[in-house]
Amino acid sequence: MESLDSLLDPRYPDVRIECSMARAEYALHAATVALAEQLAAIHETLVEARAFPEVFLGPCILSTPDAVAFAERAAVADLAVRLGLAEQTVRAQAEQVRVLLLCAPRVWRAFRDGDVPGPNAKVVADLMATLPESAWLPFEDAILEAAAELAPARFRDRARSARERVQPREATELHRLKAQERRVWVDHDVDGMSWLTAYLPSAVAQRAMARIDGAATSLICASDETRTLAQLRADVAGDLLAGVLGSAAPHVGVTVGVMVPVMTLLGRSEQPATLEGYGPIDAATARELAGHAPSFIRILTDPITGTILDVDRSTYRVPADLKRWLEMRDRTCTFGGCGRRARDCDIDHSVAWADGGTTSASNLSHVCRSHHRLKHNSLWKVEHRPEGITWTSPTGAKTAPNPAPF
Numbered sequence: 001m002e003s004l005d006s007l008l009d010p011r012y013p014d015v016r017i018e019c020s021m022a023r024a025e026y027a028l029h030a031a032t033v034a035l036a037e038q039l040a041a042i043h044e045t046l047v048e049a050r051a052f053p054e055v056f057l058g059p060c061i062l063s064t065p066d067a068v069a070f071a072e073r074a075a076v077a078d079l080a081v082r083l084g085l086a087e088q089t090v091r092a093q094a095e096q097v098r099v100l101l102l103c104a105p106r107v108w109r110a111f112r113d114g115d116v117p118g119p120n121a122k123v124v125a126d127l128m129a130t131l132p133e134s135a136w137l138p139f140e141d142a143i144l145e146a147a148a149e150l151a152p153a154r155f156r157d158r159a160r161s162a163r164e165r166v167q168p169r170e171a172t173e174l175h176r177l178k179a180q181e182r183r184v185w186v187d188h189d190v191d192g193m194s195w196l197t198a199y200l201p202s203a204v205a206q207r208a209m210a211r212i213d214g215a216a217t218s219l220i221c222a223s224d225e226t227r228t229l230a231q232l233r234a235d236v237a238g239d240l241l242a243g244v245l246g247s248a249a250p251h252v253g254v255t256v257g258v259m260v261p262v263m264t265l266l267g268r269s270e271q272p273a274t275l276e277g278y279g280p281i282d283a284a285t286a287r288e289l290a291g292h293a294p295s296f297i298r299i300l301t302d303p304i305t306g307t308i309l310d311v312d313r314s315t316y317r318v319p320a321d322l323k324r325w326l327e328m329r330d331r332t333c334t335f336g337g338c339g340r341r342a343r344d345c346d347i348d349h350s351v352a353w354a355d356g357g358t359t360s361a362s363n364l365s366h367v368c369r370s371h372h373r374l375k376h377n378s379l380w381k382v383e384h385r386p387e388g389i390t391w392t393s394p395t396g397a398k399t400a401p402n403p404a405p406f
């Protein structure tokens with residue numbers, strides 16, 4: 001009783017500070033143990049899904065050679081929805097456990113005990129994955145103590161130099177392997193700005209990305225092309241910026257949609273507009289894009305109901321209008337959390353044409369190639385509801401509805 005009083009006593013701030021610091025240390029330790037437990041559970045779920053694919057697949061797919069891979073994909077999507085994580089993150093976390101268990105079991109144990117911080121465990125797994133089997137033990141020996149003792153930024157440097165010492169491969173070979181991972185992407189910031197690792201107004205970044213994409217997509221059609229779409233995007237962007245124009249970066253006309261409420265366009269309202277692939281942008285920028293910029297498709301919306309009034313019919317026939325409208329409605333693949341842009345997706349009949357599904361907005365949705373295959377090859381289901389499109393997993397988890405931005 002007396003000790004509790006002494007904590008609250010204003011004469012002993014040092015005791016209170018010591019106490020709150022100890023609380024923070026204790027909480028961090030508990031959080032590390034909890035993170036390791038989350039990763040272990042994800043890894044074990046995928047091991048189970050591979051062993052028992054029938055939980056995730058219908059009988060037709062179960063007998064195919066790809067059953068195990070499809071069951072794993074369905075389980076990854078299921079976990080992503082339940083945990084509110086990107087599928088890539090779920091896969092990366094499962095892979096982290098697999099690598100640590102196989103290549104650095106002592107680091108894994110220390111991580112599970114809360115003695116190696118989560119970021120350090122991730123660095124070990126990332127670097128370990130780049131090493132051949134002969135280097136696993138020497139690398140773990142070299143970093144084991146530091147992983148428990150050093151803060152993440154310092155540990156990363158230490159681990160990188162340890163990796164250089166133990167890795168037997170030639171630097172040129174390593175560069176060749178790394179170069180295969182080249183790619184281009186846009187990260188969206190707030191207030192109408194985006195990073196294309198240049199901080200740009202989102203309208204500029206979206207248009208630049210659309211141009212890179214258009215050129216890369218036209219190049220990949222060549223029969224002798226062996227590069228992936230991601231590699232082509234990186235090569236096109238590099239060529240454009242370095243001024244090496246020509247066959248590597250054909251000029252492709254690109255358009256980006258901007259959806260503007262009528263009253264905003266008329267200057268009578270400051271209600272924000274929607275830039276395709278980004279989201280809300282301010283009224284003044286929207287007016288400028290909708291009024292003058294030739295490469296933006298203007299889509300007007302009703303100020304009260306938000307429904308589409310006009311889709312610039314001068315350049316697009318009806319089927320193209322519907323496609324454009326669906327692109328604006330869906331913006332991305334409609335699977336919860338998938339960021340693949342609608343224009344890179346397939347338009348899928350949610351209820352198959354053969355099963356009586358119609359070709360209409362209420363039965364069509366954008367689905368990326370990966371989630372399209374997931375839908376057709378596993379027990380995942382798609383539903384159109386007033387609040388947006390929802391996916392339901394084989395085990396009953398639902399994605400949050402993906403409402404239209406208008």
Ligand SMILES: [Zn+2]
Nearest residue numbers: 333338368371
């Ligand atoms: Zn998708």
